[in-house]
Amino acid sequence: MSEAAVANPGAQSKSEVNFERLYRSSRDDVYAYAAGLLRDRAAAEDVTAAAFERAYRKRSRFDAKRGSARAWLFGIVRNAALDELRRRGRQAELSTDPVDAASVAAPDRDRHELRLLLDAALAKLEAGERELVALKFFAGLSNGEIADVVGISPSNVGTRLNRTMDKLREACDGSF
């Protein structure tokens, strides 16, 4: 969704975000990012709900001059997720929904194995690298938006992402 569509064009305030629209366009992305970073679905749900509530309460503080609404929202989500990480005392455990391999149909079995391989590779990444992957491929943010969220330059985002993708590919034993 375009930024112009997300930002409310002056109903109450020139820069006040249209929260309803932002929520609808970002709910699943926010959850995906939180789950990708935290690797805990229950915690990701908590973080997603808390982040949206925090964003709702702070919506009048959004300033379009300082970045896009999505970058602003993901900044809030990131803080909530990092607070959650801090609370859990570095124990970010993977708790994805267990899948019985036998129940998976034969044509999908390869795909399922590939998924498991990818999950394992993601788990080996550092949290900072996993965060970049989550922002890029789970949340669908551009490099510029990621740069705003993480607080580094867009070119640095690109470099780190490339390096992270190489790591992932190596960790997947050449499956990609």
Next chain:
Amino acid sequence: MDRSSDQSNLATALAEARPTPREDFAEELDERVAAGFPRRPRASGTPLSGLADRLRGLSPQRLLFATGAGALAAIAVATVIVASQGPNSRPPTLNSHALQPDWRGVQFEPPAKDSSGGTAIHAPAGVAGAASGASESSGAQYGSALESAPTESPPAAAISGRAHRDIERSAEIGLLADPADVADDSAAVFNAVHDAHGIVLHSTTTSGKRAGADFDLLIPSARLGDALAAFSTIDEVGSRHEATEDITAPTVSVSEKLRDSRARIDGLLAQLSTAETETEMSAIEAELDRERHHASQLRSQLDKLEQRTEFSRVSVRIKTGTSSTDSGGSWGIDDAFGDAGHILGIAAGVTLIGLAVLGPLTLIALLAWLAQRTWVRAQRRRGLRDA
């Protein structure tokens, strides 16, 4: 397979691996968003934390506006309070009452002695008849008038087991008058003083554009209420202040010293009657003279203290040009500027004091906030690094 193709496949796989929220969770969140995130009652929530939440939700502009409005309101309230104290404010002994009070019912403690000294008092009040001059001053010797009053040493029992307090009273009353009425009002003041058996210590009456009159009076404390009531009926009361001071302690102290001194004199007289040699008699007489002089000084101090309780100092000021009911008064642009300057001065003073208090507090709060923010950021970075 080349690198870009690998990257593409990996990106596709990652997109497919994208976690999706449970339907139940998504529906619940949708409902909460639709309801505008209703606040849940907190078990341990305090009104202060609720207020903090609300403040956190405010935009910086609104927060700044609210803070500024609050500060302005505080300055305005403080200015009104300080201004209402007036320049003649006195410390704690001051009691203010509503304008146009009815003093007739006020009962002041009667003086310890009978005010038969009024015969010496009446004479100065009689100067009232001479108050019609363009500018006139008259004075009475406060000390001599009071000292001429009969003196009598208080009984020892009254000093040691004193049941009442010795209270000195004073009052100020400001009257607002038309310039043409100043002479009549002055005469009325003299008459009221005469009726109260009071003393005019000093009076000044001025006619013309800046007409006015000042009176410094001594009124028997027993008649103070009636006198003030009489003054307040002369013209519009613009201001009045009343003060009391407890002088029991110095009175008791001087009384006890006087009693001791008299006992010493009696002792010396007894010694003198039994003295046998000339040298011994001379020494005792010299000592007796000193003690009598000392007793006389103490007696004088005690008299003055007693006069302070018997008579109340009253200041009556008759002013013109500021009467609220005087539509043709001389209150003009100069007075308006003067009043405005006064109010602005008070407001500036209040602001300065407020800044002096709030400045350091704000700085400390700002530093604490920055430190907390830095700490939280560092903790978040560490959490991400260690995860």
